Amino acid sequence: MADAEEQDLLLSFVEEGNELLDESELLLTERVANSIESGETDIEALNTSFRLFHSLGGGAGFLHLHTVRSVTDAAVALLDLFRKGTGAPQSEHIDILTSTCNFLRRLLNNIKSDFTENGFEHEAEDIIHNLREKIGNITGEELVRVKVVAGNEVDSEPETKPEPPIAETVGGNDIDDQFKLTITPEMTRQFVLESNDLLSATEQIFLQLEKKPHNQEQIGDAFRALHSFKGNCGFLSYVDLEKLSHLAETVLDSMRYGEIEGNGELFSLLLEVLDSLKQGVALVSEGQEPTLPAATRLGNLLQDSVKKLEDSGTDGGQSNTEPSVEQGMTAAQRTSEPPKSAAPQENTSWQSIRVDVEKLEALLDLVGELVIAEAMVAQNPDLKNLDTPMENFERSSRHLNKITRDLQDIATAIRMVPLSGVFRRTIRLVRDLTQKTGKKVELEIIGEQTEVDKTIIEQITDPLVHIIRNSIDHGIGKPKDRKKLGKPEAGHLTLEAKHVGGEVWISIKDDGRGLDREKILAKAVERGLIDSNGDDLSDNEVWHLVFQPGFSTADRLTDVSGRGVGMDVVKRNIENIRGKVDIISAPGECTEVILKIPLTLAIIDGMTIRVGDSRYIVPLVSIKETLRANADDITHTMDGQEIINIRGHLYAIVRLHECFGVEPTSKSLSDGIIMMVEDADRLFCIFVDELIGQQQVVIKGLSGYIGKIAAVSGCTILSDGAVCLIIDIASLADIAENGRTRGQQGSIEEAVTELAV
Amino acid sequence: MAETDLTEVDKITEFIEDTQEGKFLTFALGKEEYGIEIRNVTEIIGIQTITDLPDTPPFIKGVINLRGKVIPVLDVRLRFALEKKTYDDRTCIVVVNIRNMTVGLIVDTVSEVMDIPGKDIEAPPKVNRSDGSRYIQGLGKVGKEVKILLDTHKLLFGDEENQIAESLGILNE
Numbered sequence: 001m002a003d004a005e006e007q008d009l010l011l012s013f014v015e016e017g018n019e020l021l022d023e024s025e026l027l028l029t030e031r032v033a034n035s036i037e038s039g040e041t042d043i044e045a046l047n048t049s050f051r052l053f054h055s056l057g058g059g060a061g062f063l064h065l066h067t068v069r070s071v072t073d074a075a076v077a078l079l080d081l082f083r084k085g086t087g088a089p090q091s092e093h094i095d096i097l098t099s100t101c102n103f104l105r106r107l108l109n110n111i112k113s114d115f116t117e118n119g120f121e122h123e124a125e126d127i128i129h130n131l132r133e134k135i136g137n138i139t140g141e142e143l144v145r146v147k148v149v150a151g152n153e154v155d156s157e158p159e160t161k162p163e164p165p166i167a168e169t170v171g172g173n174d175i176d177d178q179f180k181l182t183i184t185p186e187m188t189r190q191f192v193l194e195s196n197d198l199l200s201a202t203e204q205i206f207l208q209l210e211k212k213p214h215n216q217e218q219i220g221d222a223f224r225a226l227h228s229f230k231g232n233c234g235f236l237s238y239v240d241l242e243k244l245s246h247l248a249e250t251v252l253d254s255m256r257y258g259e260i261e262g263n264g265e266l267f268s269l270l271l272e273v274l275d276s277l278k279q280g281v282a283l284v285s286e287g288q289e290p291t292l293p294a295a296t297r298l299g300n301l302l303q304d305s306v307k308k309l310e311d312s313g314t315d316g317g318q319s320n321t322e323p324s325v326e327q328g329m330t331a332a333q334r335t336s337e338p339p340k341s342a343a344p345q346e347n348t349s350w351q352s353i354r355v356d357v358e359k360l361e362a363l364l365d366l367v368g369e370l371v372i373a374e375a376m377v378a379q380n381p382d383l384k385n386l387d388t389p390m391e392n393f394e395r396s397s398r399h400l401n402k403i404t405r406d407l408q409d410i411a412t413a414i415r416m417v418p419l420s421g422v423f424r425r426t427i428r429l430v431r432d433l434t435q436k437t438g439k440k441v442e443l444e445i446i447g448e449q450t451e452v453d454k455t456i457i458e459q460i461t462d463p464l465v466h467i468i469r470n471s472i473d474h475g476i477g478k479p480k481d482r483k484k485l486g487k488p489e490a491g492h493l494t495l496e497a498k499h500v501g502g503e504v505w506i507s508i509k510d511d512g513r514g515l516d517r518e519k520i521l522a523k524a525v526e527r528g529l530i531d532s533n534g535d536d537l538s539d540n541e542v543w544h545l546v547f548q549p550g551f552s553t554a555d556r557l558t559d560v561s562g563r564g565v566g567m568d569v570v571k572r573n574i575e576n577i578r579g580k581v582d583i584i585s586a587p588g589e590c591t592e593v594i595l596k597i598p599l600t601l602a603i604i605d606g607m608t609i610r611v612g613d614s615r616y617i618v619p620l621v622s623i624k625e626t627l628r629a630n631a632d633d634i635t636h637t638m639d640g641q642e643i644i645n646i647r648g649h650l651y652a653i654v655r656l657h658e659c660f661g662v663e664p665t666s667k668s669l670s671d672g673i674i675m676m677v678e679d680a681d682r683l684f685c686i687f688v689d690e691l692i693g694q695q696q697v698v699i700k701g702l703s704g705y706i707g708k709i710a711a712v713s714g715c716t717i718l719s720d721g722a723v724c725l726i727i728d729i730a731s732l733a734d735i736a737e738n739g740r741t742r743g744q745q746g747s748i749e750e751a752v753t754e755l756a757v
Numbered sequence: 758m759a760e761t762d763l764t765e766v767d768k769i770t771e772f773i774e775d776t777q778e779g780k781f782l783t784f785a786l787g788k789e790e791y792g793i794e795i796r797n798v799t800e801i802i803g804i805q806t807i808t809d810l811p812d813t814p815p816f817i818k819g820v821i822n823l824r825g826k827v828i829p830v831l832d833v834r835l836r837f838a839l840e841k842k843t844y845d846d847r848t849c850i851v852v853v854n855i856r857n858m859t860v861g862l863i864v865d866t867v868s869e870v871m872d873i874p875g876k877d878i879e880a881p882p883k884v885n886r887s888d889g890s891r892y893i894q895g896l897g898k899v900g901k902e903v904k905i906l907l908d909t910h911k912l913l914f915g916d917e918e919n920q921i922a923e924s925l926g927i928l929n930e
Contacts, residue, residue: 369825614809660811702810702820703829705858705913709812715820715827723808723820723827 007115008220013059014112017068018105024052025101033094041088050079055231056104062227067117067124068107074131075100087138096130103127191232192285193354198225199281200424203274206267207427213255213262223252229277240292241280247299248273251306260309268435269305271428273298357454360414367404367411368698368717374404375719412603415455419497419506420448422461426468426495433472440479440490441472450497452504456597459577460506463570467508467593468493470567475512475591485588487511503579503621504599509592515585517542524548543583544681547571570595575730578604578619604699606726608692608718609675612662615724616688617697617716622729624676624683626691629669644674644685651676654736655687656727659711665689679733686732695719699726711735779872781897783904784851784864786834787842791864792873792897792904793912797853801867804848821861823852830861836912837892853909860913871904873897878906 031045057072075097081087107120205222209215226249233242248270254260262270276298280290378397383390423445430443452460476482476491483489494509521534524545534542549568570593574581579597584590598604598621606617633645634653642653653674657664666672672689697716702709713728781792782801807819807830816835820827830850834842842865850861878895894908 365825372825660809662809700827702827703858703860705860706810706813706817706820706829709810711811715808717822717825717827721822722806723822725808725810 009063009224010111010115012224013063013065014108016059017056017108020052020056021101021105021108024049025098027052028094028097028101032089033091036089036091036094041082041085043083046079046083046089050076050083051235053079055235058231065111065117067120068104068111071100071104071107071124071127071131074128074135078131078135081135081138093134096127096134100127100131187236188284188287191236192281195229195232195281195284196278198229199274199278200421201225202229203271203428204424206270206274207431209262210264210267210431213267216256219252219256223249223256226252238280238284238290240295241277241290244273244280244292244295244299245277247302251302254306254310260306263309266305266309269298269301273302355414364411364415364698367408368700371404371408371698372717372719372721374400376721379719415453416451416599417454417457418449418451419457419504422457422464423448423495423497425461426464429465429468430472430493433469437472438478439472439476441476442490442492444492444494446494446496447498450499450504452597452599456577459573460595460597463573463581463595464495464506464508466567466570468495471508471510471512471591471593475510475514477513499599500596503596506595506597507592508595509590511590514587514589514591515543515546515583516587520545539585540583541681543585546583547581603696604726605694606697606716607675607694608724609656609673609688610690610692611657611660611688612664614660614662615692615718615722616656616660617724617726618675618677618686619726619729620694622677622679624678626673626675629672629674631670634669642669644669646676646685649683652684652736653687654684654732657687657689659732659735677729677732679730682733682737684733684736697724697726779874780870781873781904781906782851782870783868784849785866785868786837786839786864790868790902790904791833792871792906793851793853793862793909794906795870797855797909798851799854799859800852802850802852802861803846804844804850804863818863821850823859823861826859828852828859828861830863831913832863833912834863834865853913855910855913858913862912871899873899873904873906 027045027049031042032049035042035045053072053076057069057076060066060068060072078093078097082089082093103120103123107117107124110120111117202222202225205218205225209218209222212218226245230242230245230249233245251260251266251270255262260266276292276294280292283290378401383393427443427445430441433439434441471493472491476493477485479489482491492511494507496505496507496509498505517539520542521530521537524530524542525533527548529545529548530537546567547570571581574595574597577597579595582594582596584592584594604617605620607620607623609616609618627646629644635643635645635650637643642655643650644653653669655664655667657667664672666689669687672687673691674685674687675691676683676685697718699714700716701714702712711728711731712725713731714726715723716726718724778794778796780795782795782798783790783792785791802823805821807821809819810817810829816831816833818830818832818835820829834840844863847866849864849867851864851867852859852861854860877898879898880895881893892907892911893905895906897904897906
């Protein structure tokens with residue numbers, strides 16, 4: 001009986017095989033059959049079905065499924081004749097090929113249930129005979145009946161290493177030449193997508209194996225991922241990629257059969273190989289030929305280190321067979337213990353498809369329009385003029401409303417992606433950094449399943465890298481320094497994601513030396529970032545100084561961090577996605593950086609407000625409170641600034657009607673509404689006429705024709721179809737601070753008009 | 758040989774490009790008739806509710822909701838520094854698309870689509886008389902009437918002088 005891992009391999013082969021058969025049968029029965037009728041040879045369809053059978057045969061050969069292999073080989077040989085134009089396909093050929101497909105399907109199903117291909121030999125012989133007969137008819141050669149020997153040989157002799165996959169030996173130059181012509185941009189695009197997935201999956205496995213090199217299941221996973229990658233490369237004739245991945249695959253194979261045992265050096269090398277493969281894939285995505293100059297060097301290194309490991313392995317044991325069996329046994333025992341930690345991640349029953357982001361955006365746009373259209377219908381003013389009872393209409397309208405909301409929720413959810421991809425990438429980063437700096441760090445990842453919008457993922461990758469670099473380079477000390485302080489030698493770095501309200505908080509916490517208030521202040525004074533010596537600043541204010549551009553307290557520059565470009569980039573990236581950064585630090589104990597980011601960029605909760613005839617949206621997250629002003633609480637300074645006293649605290653008032661140049665219902669502060677808003681740590685008040693209500697709005701950009709407008713971050717379409725501007729509190733805060741008045745702005749506008757007209 | 762080939766190709770390309778050339782959408786501003794090339798025009802709609810934009814030159818009236826898309830609209834009268842006119846039933850928004858940007862042009866009223874062959878188009882007189890003249894692509898003669906044919910691109914983006922002014926505006930923000 002094949003062990004669990006072999007069964008796994010067989011099952012995935014069966015699944016893949018069935019897909020290949022379905023596809024090629026479809027091609028044969030539709031396109032090739034049509035081409036017979038029309039009398040034109042559909043060379044592309046023939047090529048594709050040739051390739052499909054060929055891949056099936058390759059996989060079967062690799063798994064020692066000889067019956068499948070020999071049947072497919074015969075079919076491949078027949079298709080090859082058609083493909084090369086030696087013979088033209090007739091309907092009898094289609095018949096026999098489809099019956100071959102049917103036979104193979106039954107055979108695959110048998111493999112799926114019993115893990116053996118025994119019992120199908122005779123039928124296979126018949127089919128092969130028929131196929132050869134047709135081939136003979138075309139080529140005029142005599143045929144010899146072949147005998148099929150069944151059996152998954154892996155079962156009987158587990159210690160033999162499987163031969164190198166046949167796909168490689170069969171995939172000779174003539175095939176390569178023919179296929180090079182048929183590679184479409186779509187194929188390379190798929191290749192790049194799939195390869196990136198496969199390679200990053202492999203990388204994750206390597207990183208885990210590095211710690212526990214005996215996890216047979218994971219070795220198998222990595223082996224399979226690399227094997228698929230190699231197959232793809234071979235199919236697209238990326239020779240360098242194929243060779244290098246083949247070498248890495250061989251190493252894994254030896255590991256799988258216990259011939260060698262992975263050590264740190266080997267995994268470092270394998271990771272380097274992965275990097276090189278990734279470079280190759282990157283070249284492909286740029287439309288270049290993936291030549292890897294490092295391939296030969298890495299290949300040699302790999303082979304050397306495998307040899308070394310093999311030697312050390314055989315030194316211990318007397319004979320060649322015994323230790324491998326023994327190792328195989330222990331390995332089997334290990335796999336039989338369920339690896340608890342890995343289990344929850346391996347959610348294999350997930351079904352997913354890849355969708356073009358553009359299509360998604362179009363869907364989201366349409367749903368946004370649907371929401372508006374639905375409101376326009378349900379609240380249509382014409383309905384009010386009707387005298388008939390509206391009961392039925394209202395019921396249907398409510399139903400429609402519910403469906404639209406659900407649809408909107410789902411459309412938004414589609415864009416949500418778990419953070420695990422970004423988080424797992426940090427594992428590699430931490431590993432590389434610790435090796436470079438000679439520090440020890442344990443990385444703990446919590447909540448990697450937390451989902452955020454796709455565009456947000458792109459924006460937080462760089463900040464995360466910067467923060468982790470800082471933590472390891474500056475925060476966590478060298479093992480011996482840590483020991484002196486009575487801390488464990490290995491630093492602890494926690495990466496955690498969680499939902500808090502309408503936000504996702506990503507926190508990066510280390511148990512290093514913490515931020516040094518004195519050092520930061522000294523540097524801030526030196527750089528002229530603060531005027532005083534900083535005694536009056538709160539800790540929080542001091543910590544935020546590190547976000548200033550060009551600020552870096554590292555005494556010496558390292559190649560890891562300390563170029564002084566880190567934290568300000570972090571802040572800028574996070575602010576770009578309407579997020580915030582917080583730092584908590586206890587000197588000598590810990591530093592925690594928290595990135596507070598919104599769930600999605602496409603929709604915000606907003607408060608609709610009215611100023612005169614215009615309506616605006618204020619993001620709800622910025623609003624602290626709203627109140628009616630008492631004339632006594634307002635102070636006018638001599639430069640025209642108005643200040644309000646709210647429970648003993650003083651806040652500047654920004655009159656929105658002045659900022660936007662509209663006529664308000666009332667200019668008296670006590671007639672309208674005072675809304676206290678917050679941007680980062682800046683609190684101020686804005687004066688508006690009226691609050692209309694709270695709603696979720698879909699954010700739309702203003703046209704590129706207009707460009708950026710001060711104090712406006714975008715716009716949205718209200719349920720009545722009107723366009724409504726979304727107020728940018730951050731730039732309003734700048735206006736509040738700099739005290740820019742409408743008068744100054746007007747003069748700029750006049751100047752522009754004068755020049756423009 | 759090569760030369761004749763080239764001219765053949767040129768002729769064909771010209772022909773293809775020509776299919777929409779010579780066709781102009783004419784509209785009125787006050788007493789004068791203006792025309793813009795039809796190939797830039799995507800649709801014509803009636804006047805809509807316009808949302809004001811702060812901080813923009815006066816000829817940019819604001820933004821409208823064009824079936825879920827937010828597009829800016831500019832008043833062609835104000836662009837030419839002509840007198841302001843209140844919008845009414847006859848006011849139209851001509852939606853044009855240039856450089857993948859959709860912009861609405863507010864005009865008094867749209868007249869018709871007409872062919873004005875190249876031979877009937879004259880270059881504007883080289884007199885730097887008024888502000889608006891730099892937007893003129895040519896003067897089209899239709900019978901006794903003269904249509905002022907506008908360069909849509911310049912109308913939207915201005916020329917260098919304008920760009921300086923516009924970037925000045927951005928800097929001052």
